[in-house]
Amino acid sequence: MIIGVPKEIKNHEYRVGMVPASVRELISHGHSVYVETNAGNGIGFSDDDYKAAGASILPAAADVFAKADMIVKVKEPQAVERAMLREGQILFTYLHLAPDFPQTEDLIKSKAICIAYETVTDSKGRLPLLxxxxxxxxxxxxxxxxxxxxxxxxxxxxxxxxxxxxxxxxxxxxxxxxxxxxxxxxxxxxxxxxxxxxxxxxxxxxxxxxxxxxxxxxxxxxxxxxxxxxxxxxxxxxxxxxxxxxxxxxxxxxxxxxxxxxxxxxxxxxxxxxxxxxxxxxxxxxxxxxxxxxxxxxxNMPGAVARTSTVALNNATLPYIVKLANKGYRDALVQDEHLRNGLNVISGHVTIKEVAEGFDLPY
Ligand code: NAD
Structure with missing residues (x-):
């Protein structure tokens, strides 16, 4: 699978979806990773670090979104990012849709497969990516x-x-x-x-x-x-x-x-x-x-210690990124009910009851 990591664009957001060590892991499983230039600069991960881990560097977010089968981010996609999503593309990031109708509407329109970190569960009912x-x-x-x-x-x-x-x-x-x-x-x-x-x-x-x-x-x-x-x-x-x-x-x-x-x-x-x-x-x-x-x-306290937060987040997300990449989203979601709980929007449909009800959308 081709995985894309754009630079975060929210104000003062220095975290990044994948650190070089995560890139290396994906490469070892036979996948390709494209990272936007300077994506990790704010927290000390240079383009050279990503290249050394096996990633290719692209000059702009648009190039990353155009190439990737799966986009891995930290914050919910902003309007310009949502406009770059396409049908069938996987988006794996924090979404927090419940209070955010414009985002929900755009993700529905995109027909992408949108999996939110914050609703993935574990066997004890906890939220391992939060x-x-x-x-x-x-x-x-x-x-x-x-x-x-x-x-x-x-x-x-x-x-x-x-x-x-x-x-x-x-x-x-x-x-x-x-x-x-x-x-x-x-x-x-x-x-x-x-x-x-x-x-x-x-x-x-x-x-x-x-x-x-x-x-x-x-x-x-x-x-x-x-x-x-x-x-x-x-x-x-x-x-x-x-x-x-x-x-x-x-x-x-x-x-x-x-x-x-x-x-x-x-x-x-x-x-x-x-x-x-x-x-x-x-x-x-x-x-x-x-x-x-x-x-x-x-x-958003963790934003102040973006380096520690990014590595901690990657430690938790990496097994799921590897699973999605190795199996494809269909098998990964069918076989793992906890990852499936992360699914928020697929092919134009909201799959979280509270979000659908909150916005009067079909569920
Ligand atoms: P958690 O579910 O692990 O713990 C919450 C605890 O509160 C539970 O042990 C529960 O029994 C207890 N509790 C509930 N009602 C109570 C009451 N009336 N009196 C005493 N205890 C009560 O949750 P968490 O992961 O520790 O998160 C705590 C809060 O921190 C959440 O609101 C979370 O969103 C927030 N948070 C904020 C930031 C930030 O940057 N500000 C970052 C991370 C988490």
Whole structure:
């Protein structure tokens, strides 16, 4: 199969669909890979690195789209990219169609086979191609929180770890899933005083086993939430109710009563956020202050560490790219129900019920 990797064109998007190591893997399976020039430049993968891995470099996205049987990207295709898709071509990338009618309409028109990373499942019902970005965001949330607590950002001037003779910061993590457990690992590593709140008892058991007392693991109720949030120096928002907006666990009154100079990092902001006072921010201007509490609410946190994010994403996507290339999309989708769950649009039809219903389209 001929695989094409265009350069990402969304503002400040430096990730890339395939790293040179993934290209090499595809070449070893007998496929050809065409990469747009400078596709990986922003994160230190040069055209020469791709050539050394066996790829051919093309001067423009249009050349890549014209040649490839399968396009591998990171972000949802932009309008100019959608116009280059053709009937029968495979598109493998994040799509997030539910809130995006113009994209859905264009993908239907293209008659391409559009497989979204975010709806591929695994045998435990998890989302294996979303997990790497949650891992990145969870780990980053502690860095972001550490900075927010610095005086220059409006914080209380507290070092997360403390120093000998000075207490560490109290970090409260709301939600102990992929984001929350990764945040807690970083916070425990820094020797902060860490408490994780979750509503799922199995998750609490797993976290308790993992942290062996180095993080407190608490069942989340209104009472425990009040108690821990009001006492915290840093709160990480990492809850998720699949398919729904994030619950607003922390209300305006909590924020008013938190310690002056405390910080909140709302990782769940991409689902609307779990603090009533949150609104999405950007890497260029990541924080703002409400009632003396510093808020960090960047909706695409992994973009800031594009190199790590790209490699982590490729580690997760590569087996599926190889499967699609080796078997062709029909056999790959028929034989693997989890990859089939990734199918969003095929030959002009939407195959995700919620998306079709949301836009009043046939399903
Ligand atoms: P996850 O499903 O692995 O974990 C969510 C956890 O929240 C679960 O353990 C669940 O039991 C818990 N939870 C749900 N309701 C709760 C409640 N009322 N009280 C306490 N806990 C509750 O999800 P995840 O992968 O960790 O993702 C968390 C959020 O982070 C999602 O909204 C995701 O979209 C977001 N995210 C944001 C970024 C970003 O850049 N901002 C990046 C990656 C993920």
């Amino acid at each position: 997990a790497p970005m949650s891992e990145v965001a969870g780990r980053m949330s502690i860095q972001a929180g550490a900075q927010a607590l610095e005086k220059s950002h409006g914080g209380s001037g507290m070092l997360l770890s403390g120093v000998p003779g000075v207490e560490p910061a109290k970090i409260v993590v709301l939600g102990g899933g992929v984001v929350g457990s990764n945040a807690a690992r970083m916070a425990v590593g820094l020797r902060a005083d860490v408490t994780i709140l979750d509503k799922n008892v199995d998750t609490l058991r797993r976290l308790d086993e993992e942290f062996q007392g180095r993080a407190k693991v608490v069942y989340s109720t209104e009472e425990t939430l009040d108690q821990h949030v009001l006492n915290a120096d840093l709160v990480i928002g990492a809850v998720l109710i699949p398919g729904a907006a994030a619950p607003k666990l922390v209300n305006e009154d909590h924020i008013k009563r938190m310690k002056p100079g405390a910080a909140v990092v709302d990782v769940a902001i991409d689902q609307g956020g779990c603090f009533a006072t949150s609104h999405a921010t950007t890497h260029a201007d990541p924080t703002y202050i409400v009632d003396d509490v510093v808020h960090y609410c960047v909706a």
